[in-house]
Amino acid sequence: MEFGKFGGQFVPGPILKAVKEVEDAFDKYRHDPAFLAEFQFYLREYANRPSLLYRADNLTKALGGAQIYLKREDLNHTGAHKINNVLGQALLAKRMGKTKLIAETGAGQHGVATATAAALFGMDCEIHMGAVDVVKQSLNVYRMELLGAKVVAVEAGLKTLKEAVDSALMTWSGELDSTFYLIGSAVGPHPYPTMVREFQKVIGEEIKTQMLDLAKRLPDVIIACAGGGSNAIGAFYDFLDEPSVRLIGAEAGGKGLGGRQHAATMTLGVEGVIHGMNTLVLQDEDGNIAPVDSISSGLDYPGIGPEHAHLKDIGRVEYVAISDEEAVQAFELLSKTEGITPAIESAHAVAEAIKLAPTLDKDKIIVINLSGRGDKDVKHIARYRGMELHD
Numbered sequence: 372m373e374f375g376k377f378g379g380q381f382v383p384g385p386i387l388k389a390v391k392e393v394e395d396a397f398d399k400y401r402h403d404p405a406f407l408a409e410f411q412f413y414l415r416e417y418a419n420r421p422s423l424l425y426r427a428d429n430l431t432k433a434l435g436g437a438q439i440y441l442k443r444e445d446l447n448h449t450g451a452h453k454i455n456n457v458l459g460q461a462l463l464a465k466r467m468g469k470t471k472l473i474a475e476t477g478a479g480q481h482g483v484a485t486a487t488a489a490a491l492f493g494m495d496c497e498i499h500m501g502a503v504d505v506v507k508q509s510l511n512v513y514r515m516e517l518l519g520a521k522v523v524a525v526e527a528g529l530k531t532l533k534e535a536v537d538s539a540l541m542t543w544s545g546e547l548d549s550t551f552y553l554i555g556s557a558v559g560p561h562p563y564p565t566m567v568r569e570f571q572k573v574i575g576e577e578i579k580t581q582m583l584d585l586a587k588r589l590p591d592v593i594i595a596c597a598g599g600g601s602n603a604i605g606a607f608y609d610f611l612d613e614p615s616v617r618l619i620g621a622e623a624g625g626k627g628l629g630g631r632q633h634a635a636t637m638t639l640g641v642e643g644v645i646h647g648m649n650t651l652v653l654q655d656e657d658g659n660i661a662p663v664d665s666i667s668s669g670l671d672y673p674g675i676g677p678e679h680a681h682l683k684d685i686g687r688v689e690y691v692a693i694s695d696e697e698a699v700q701a702f703e704l705l706s707k708t709e710g711i712t713p714a715i716e717s718a719h720a721v722a723e724a725i726k727l728a729p730t731l732d733k734d735k736i737i738v739i740n741l742s743g744r745g746d747k748d749v750k751h752i753a754r755y756r757g758m759e760l761h762d
């Protein structure tokens with residue numbers, strides 16, 4: 372396995388062949404100077420990197436403890452860290468001679484990011500989405516179509532993300548010559564978790580350079596939210612060998628860990644296979660994958676990237692569960708104190724900083740990876756607070 376006992380390639384034969392082709396291409400290009408130069412060009416000129424590292428003095432003052440810095444992934448083109456990964460995978464697909472990108476999406480964020488890369492590089496794009504989600508997320512469906520993608524509404528089963536994954540995989544296995552399957556987080560069969568981390572590790576590399584520049588030292592703590600775990604592993608990776616830096620992943624505690632309405636995979640998951648990888652999985656009494664629930668669709672996932680499962684195992688990264696209510700309070704506090712409305716996913720990381728900062732001395736430094744911006748969540752949070760907004 373790639374990560375201790377976690378990782379692997381648990382997929383059926385025809386898909387394994389395609390996954391091996393991706394693995395060969397990734398091995399060939401991951402250290403190739405021309406490929407990396409092209410990737411860095413698009414990160415800089417298209418995605419707007421490096422993203423800022425902002426010293427949040429107002430939030431720091433409000434909390435009365437450690438100094439808080441925000442890594443502003445919300446300022447990237449398309450408003451989140453996802454663009455780093457889709458640019459990398461789309462460029463690899465082009466090197467492989469593929470002309471089409473295929474992906475599944477739940478709430479639509481990964482679908483929009485994939486459609487963006489396809490538009491940029493002149494590739495065909497097909498996004499599979501459960502029919503229930505297509506109705507719920509009509510704005511994102513329109514956005515994908517505007518970008519030139521074809522959105523396939525999947526009518527099987529519960530008509531949500533799981534069926535969309537099956538449908539996208541089935542389509543892929545029928546058109547392997549032309550099509551690249553683009554995964555949206557640090558999950559899936561090898562090489563995807565490693566590949567996505569390589570395309571996201573720029574976040575942590577920039578934090579290190581910027582922090583040394585601004586404060587002449589490394590931070591004491593880095594906090595990131597974890598759904599599949601791509602923004603978190605991107606922020607953490609360059610610090611794994613810096614033992615003085617505490618790394619904390621914040622996952623979705625939903626309505627509380629006592630019942631079933633959460634997505635706290637790192638806290639309550641057990642070892643199992645999901646989406647082609649061996650990792651921690653939330654399971655019910657019968658060993659089936661458990662239903663998950665979170666106010667944040669981006670953290671609503673019953674698995675976790677295998678590298679995180681390993682980093683928990685060896686004790687290098689701590690993982691905490693943040694409830695919906697704590698995340699919403701963080702969403703509101705960062706908006707009021709700094710004029711920055713975070714994605715509700717990122718607000719889980721902010722919530723952990725709100726708990727931790729007052730317990731630390733004023734000379735300590737916490738970096739929060741602000742994975743995305745919150746415009747997409749405003750309506751939903753208003754409803755959570757009992758206000759119905761009309762268009």
Ligand SMILES: *Cc1c(COP(=O)(O)O)cnc(C)c1O
Nearest residue numbers: 556598599600601602669716743
């Ligand atoms: C998709 C998304 C996430 C969750 O994905 P990870 O792979 O866990 O990073 C977190 N934050 C934002 C803003 C997202 O769009």
